[in-house]
Amino acid sequence: EAGVVQSPRYKIIEKKQPVAFWCNPISGHNTLYWYRQNLGQGPELLIRYENEEAVDDSQLPKDRFSAERLKGVDSTLKIQPAELGDSAVYLCASSLPQGGAFFGQGTRLTVV
Amino acid sequence: AQSVTQPDIHITVSEGASLELRCNYSYGATPYLFWYVQSPGQGLQLLLKYFSGDTLVQGIKGFEAEFKRSQSSFNLRKPSVHWSDAAEYFCAVGAKGDMRFGAGTRLTVKP
Numbered sequence: 351e352a353g354v355v356q357s358p359r360y361k362i363i364e365k366k367q368p369v370a371f372w373c374n375p376i377s378g379h380n381t382l383y384w385y386r387q388n389l390g391q392g393p394e395l396l397i398r399y400e401n402e403e404a405v406d407d408s409q410l411p412k413d414r415f416s417a418e419r420l421k422g423v424d425s426t427l428k429i430q431p432a433e434l435g436d437s438a439v440y441l442c443a444s445s446l447p448q449g450g451a452f453f454g455q456g457t458r459l460t461v462v
Numbered sequence: 463a464q465s466v467t468q469p470d471i472h473i474t475v476s477e478g479a480s481l482e483l484r485c486n487y488s489y490g491a492t493p494y495l496f497w498y499v500q501s502p503g504q505g506l507q508l509l510l511k512y513f514s515g516d517t518l519v520q521g522i523k524g525f526e527a528e529f530k531r532s533q534s535s536f537n538l539r540k541p542s543v544h545w546s547d548a549a550e551y552f553c554a555v556g557a558k559g560d561m562r563f564g565a566g567t568r569l570t571v572k573p
Contacts, residue, residue: 453507
C-alpha cells in the first residue's frame, strides 16, 4: 500500500513569489493534516481536514496561506507571497478515525 | 489547551544500553498519545500509540511506552539501544484527530 505522497521534495523560491505543495493521502484516510516543521522543533499544525471540510485552521496564517482538499482526497497548500520566515519543512499526514497519523516525506521550502 | 513537554532536548546513550525518553502532557480529558521517530531528512514514522486499555503499549522496533495518568506522562523505553535508533523522537497528544507535538528529543548512540 502506498504511503502519503508529497511533492515536490524540495523547493527554493525568492521571497514574494508564490509556491504550492501537493499531497496525496493514503487511500481511505478521511483525515488529512498539514504541518509545518521548523529546524529543531516539532511539527506545528496548520490545518486539518475531515474529508473535504477544514475543521481546524486556527493556526493557518490566512493572509498568505491557503489550502484546499477537493473531493476529499488530494490536497494543496499554497503560500502567496512567500516570506523568508516561511522556510521550513511542510509535512502532510493522513489518518483513519482513532488512528495514528501517517506522514509523507515532506517538502523542504527555502525562501531566499 | 493541550500541550506536550519533552524535557530532554538531547540524550546520549551507549549502544546496548537501555533508553527512556520522557513525555509529559496536559489535556482536559483522556488523551490519545503517540510516539514518532524522525530520521534525518525523513518524515515521521509512528512507533506506537495509546488510546485506552492496557497502559503499557508495545510498538515497532522493540519500543514500548507506559501511560501514567497520575503523572500525566507517557515515557518511551527500549531495553537495548541499537546504533540505528539514533534519530529525533517526538511525543504527541490529541483526540479526534487534533494532534499536537512536543519539541522532540534527539537521541545520539555511542558505539
